[in-house]
Amino acid sequence: MQEELQRLKALIAESYDLRRITAVLDWDQQVNMPHAAAESRARQTALVSRMAHEKFIADETGALLEECEAVGKNLDPESDDACLLRVVKRDYDRQCKVPAEYVAEFAHATSAGHVAWEKAKAASDFKLFESSLQKIFDLRRQYSGFFAPYDHVYDPLLEEFEPGMKTAAVLEIFKKVRPLQVELIKAISERPAPDCKCLSNHFDPHAQWELSVKAAAAIGYDFSRGRLDKAVHPFTTTFSLNDVRITTAVSPETLTALHSTMHEAGHAIYEQNVSPSLEYTQLATGASLAIHESQSRMWENIVGRSRAFLRFFYPKIQKFFPQLNTVSLENFYQAINKVTPGFIRVEADEATYNMHVMLRLELEIAILEGNLSVNDLPAAWNDKMREYLGITPPNDALGCLQDVHWSAGLVGYFPTYALGNMISAQIWECVNHDNPQLEQQIEQGNFEVLREWLKEKLHRHGRKFEPRDLIKRVTGSDIDPEPYLKYLSNKYSEIYGIK
């Protein structure tokens, strides 16, 4: 009986390897490739993606899955193999529901959509993107149809990125978060802003690079099983559990490479610590986007922007940037935690970040439900920016054209960013409970206990468990926004002297 399982594993290993190869091609494109090679690289990537998909949805996979059903019933449901069978079946069933013609049409629409979006953003003219975006949303609505019946038209899209998560649950979480976070932002805006002069300076790119390497290594990113490179848009990518690469962008006007690198290192530490027993299967990666984001944002923000971390790391920062020698740790801490409602999500501070996500989620749902037409999107966007952050984007490039996601067809993706924030604080509470010395360890540059806790409770499981189940295993509860709201409130009340 086990023979079927071995055959199934061999089959899925091939599509797994092919997907990792597309990751190599993508990484090379973003890190090394001359622009002139764009066309040939697009062919190569498309070819391998298609082969990976075709191999996976082949009838043979379905037949082997059926043959393996009996095997699965005799397995410990928490064993690697039982989890693998469940996840492969889930992925297979989902992918088989989407017709090949739809896949081709969607690939074409997003390819054209990306070109249109780039032009529209450069010209800051939404009209240039409108018809492409309309097409993409129409196709996404059609996609949901393949999974009917559903509770909400947004459910099948969300499921793509966050298995097991429901639109109703997300909306309920955000309903709790929204008023409290709006209130916090308002309270902050009424207090004097911290002195941020120390961040308006020239920061030598080479020193920023070296500092980023030092930070990533310090928190436990394993450079012997990965590497750091430069890319315009920082990202993490996995070629195998022994080759998880991160990238960073360095700009001399801002000291942002440090925290951006810690963010990517957080993603990478997660992948590097997945159990080797899961290698070459669908399980050899993080459980979901939200859980991944909980790890990146924990290292970037909860650790990286804390006083404890700065007590360890600020002297190293000062060594690289002697201009900071006259800036106190407290001043630096307040400066890197300054709250400024702004137009751009990726530049948002912790207090305002979720508002950018909620805005996008609400607009996505409104369009899919037919309550907002695409041509009214810029106005609706700006209305919400005023409502949530009290500011009005001066143009569409700083408004609804800022993110690449929609042009790539990534509808249902944004909520995972905010859910990641919530989860990061839930996990943080548990780590602190189990390990009351955590703050002192961080102050001493000792991240091992933290990392081992995360590895044991979360990382090693890879994609074995459904995300909500996994969060329950790690924290004892479902996704819960309270810890994050408490974390934000404590942090900013203290910095801003809010009573």
Added chain:
Amino acid sequence: MQEELQRLKALIAESYDLRRITAVLDWDQQVNMPHAAAESRARQTALVSRMAHEKFIADETGALLEECEAVGKNLDPESDDACLLRVVKRDYDRQCKVPAEYVAEFAHATSAGHVAWEKAKAASDFKLFESSLQKIFDLRRQYSGFFAPYDHVYDPLLEEFEPGMKTAAVLEIFKKVRPLQVELIKAISERPAPDCKCLSNHFDPHAQWELSVKAAAAIGYDFSRGRLDKAVHPFTTTFSLNDVRITTAVSPETLTALHSTMHEAGHAIYEQNVSPSLEYTQLATGASLAIHESQSRMWENIVGRSRAFLRFFYPKIQKFFPQLNTVSLENFYQAINKVTPGFIRVEADEATYNMHVMLRLELEIAILEGNLSVNDLPAAWNDKMREYLGITPPNDALGCLQDVHWSAGLVGYFPTYALGNMISAQIWECVNHDNPQLEQQIEQGNFEVLREWLKEKLHRHGRKFEPRDLIKRVTGSDIDPEPYLKYLSNKYSEIYGIK
């Protein structure tokens, strides 16, 4: 009728793209990849190589080739399509003659062979490699058998790297070359050696890197369609005609990166100048290894080690290495052209290089013919070293274990290095005939006329014509060692004052 041709082209484009993807995976492995990822990368490369092979030798290719026969007869035989049909049929017929079991066994033997060779070389102990090498030579003899009848057992192996070339022709060329080159080396050894103190120094690696970039760009390597990186063993690789990458090795003890980079740039300029009309077909690459080597060695040696080039470039070298400010151009010229019989092929000067190749060819043939047993190889190697270069390797690492080729199963490859030298001089004579101002152009750093000549006569054709046919088209004659012997004799008689 043309429809079959289009279908054939679509089919071969897929295996072409897959081969280019393996090149990306290889390049990344040699340039970027952490060692820890070796196993997973080997899987990925093996998978894509196998898919490329299977796609190419599929029955469909054979059927389409038959259907296209009629189309081919109506085409101008020099047209891209006619040449493509000829080359695809040649490659297909050859690959189909080799059974899948043999391919698997050979892959296994060379994989194990490479490991054994690395150990043997590190320990300088041929015994550790002997049985692996025996197996590899046995398999290579078996390979020749698939192509029986043949004039010589070495013919099918040579054909793999140098289509249309015969063992008898190579041996005849080398018979002419051997006594004259041995005589030249002897005459040089009787003359006082030039002063080479200027090359015994520390050469800043960063400056060597910058100098290499400058030289590659100067001679016409197009950085907008490629890039230079560092690798332990320098190589050139093509991902598409718009992405031809080169690598170099920089060592602070020697000023070798410059000419090594010019060598790789020579390969790359050839590939970059293949006609775009041939892209995504088997023809979008150089015609053969020997012709490729003629281009790399022309730029490295005939151009790069000439007085004319140094009149243009030596002032730039001095700018990067001020320690050379007191060294005259003539002294530098003589130093970089010093002849020293040595143990290592890749470090050999122009006067001795071919002897290393002849030695290897003769040993390969002797083993395949059964006139030399593998366990006698080290002694036979050392005998020939004494005969040709008057020196005896002190150990096997500096003797018969120095090259990676045999461990990888590359038997029949070495002669192409020497043939490349011959062809480079033949072509050089023709360029000079057509363009009597060449030397002055080079002195002025103007390489455009030379490059355009090469592009028009040679590069643009890619793999359209069989190598010997192509050489006739370019030079008007078959491969002829006379120009190279004349070039060597003139150059070294002048440097060493030989009457």
